[in-house]
Amino acid sequence: MNQFIEHLLTVFMAFFAIMNPIANTTVFAGLTAGMSNTEQRKIAFKSLMITFVIIVLFAFLGKTIFHLFGISLPALRIAGGILVFLVGYHMLHGQSSKLHTAAASTDNNIAISPLAVPLLAGPGTIATAMNYSAAGGWQEITLTVASFAVLCLITFICFVFSSKIISAIGESGLSIVTRLMGLILAVIGVQMVIDGASAVIANIH
Template identity: 75%
Template structure:
């Protein structure tokens, strides 16, 4: 169990990339007060947690519904992780890291919660680790 918890933590840390996302958060909320920044961060983290919780809890059901096997998800997740790493090494700017002013847009939901924190790589990781075991693996993945 401890090994599974450490593995899940390191995988989420690598996929979510909190160091780079801190800079993105600062760039998107630099003109806001500390209270507004705290509110945006809290809202983004709650939304991210709910999304990951849903995909972790419903991962096996989603696999069964679409006929996806765990090895197929692992291959696809590996490709996603490779592409994210490749783009990070290239230093190319992402459209996700810039704020698009849509009037009433909520940056806590997009781009912070989805897709930066709870993007396809994070969702695939949560589904992968929760589908590999029972309720114990789901609860370790969500904690």
């Protein structure tokens, strides 16, 4: 497989697994229950726009943040890998990780919290974006942003048609999807830790 396409698919699947649009659709439906279709669309659009801006900022400023705080790429990969693994581990057991849990909001604007932060743009999503963008140049950053933009579009469609999707897949279908995404996330997290640890060992030698 072409290396460009392989990298693009890897980044997209990592984002897809950690954002899990299907599972988040049920949360969105619960938070917006009783609202009109127009209001639901507005909230979906605003939450995803905020999420996209946050991830783009971290994707572009990843290297600057590294230099500012003296953080190495292997350190990010190890820490980010652990975060991603923990999210995946909880999903494997059919649970939502506390890192990406929609807690009750004291603000009526649920598009900002809990939808955008921490449900969609949580620590795991941010760590994934920084891991895949900070490792390379403009091409890697562009691929990361483009992959996340496609995912945001898919998530928006899922949110808009949330009632139909939930009735179609049912609770058992949602459980299967969540566990599959959890398995993928756990593997991605382990791979990130392996890459980071390998770089540390190589530097020592």
